[in-house]
Amino acid sequence: MEDFVLRIGHLYPEQMNLYGDRGNVLALVRRIQWRRIAVEVVAIDAGSQVDWDSLAMVFMGGGEDSHQVHIAQDFLDRGPDLLPRISQGMPMLAICGAYQLLGSEYVTNDGKHLPGLGFLDVRTEPGKSRQIGDVVCQVEGVSLSPSTLVGFENHGGMTTLGREATALARVHTGSGNNGMDGTEGAVRQHVIGTYLHGSLLPKNPHLADLLIRWALEYRGQDAVLPELSDVWEGEAHQAMVNRANGSRRHR
């Protein structure tokens, strides 16, 4: 792995960065460095030039409606670069507002229709109230051990899965996609869309490692990762499970 550098494309780090989403990139970077693999984060802002062939994975966080409006056209314009790559196994983690824009359409709270890239067969419209609070869910859409994910949701959009969509997880505590069908997020190939902020990856290191393995595989590298001691991360994860179990947002 001498010359290999695992490059993470971070889409719209200024606009799409709510509730600690940037922490996901920090968690990926540290977990990659702890495996003695070189890593670089490439910020992708609206209008910036990107060497897509140099990237191993992509991250995009959540954003307020006004920020989604701001970057929506640029994101659509990047479809011809991004879509063929994620169709060929490039991993992407898309949180909340990013997840919404990977679907067919996001309708903002004040009625603006933002077309999405349509990679995930999901559509999002404004709900009657915002869904805010801790989420605990069981992953079903990918093989993950342990299968629990914890996070924090805060979204006005209600997402409906289309026939082609596979839910990422089943909600145990919280609302997830729409508060009605018990689903949370969506997954297709190695693209994960989810409502979980918080940051997600520091509290779910098993998901961080899955993304890193996918990124290494995508770049043709050895994807066997040495185990790390995740005592603190495990405690953070368990603390959230316990807190959510004590809350009244059970389904």
Ligand code: GLN
């Ligand atoms: N603006 C979107 C919504 O309210 C996304 C919010 C977010 O990314 N947290 O649904």
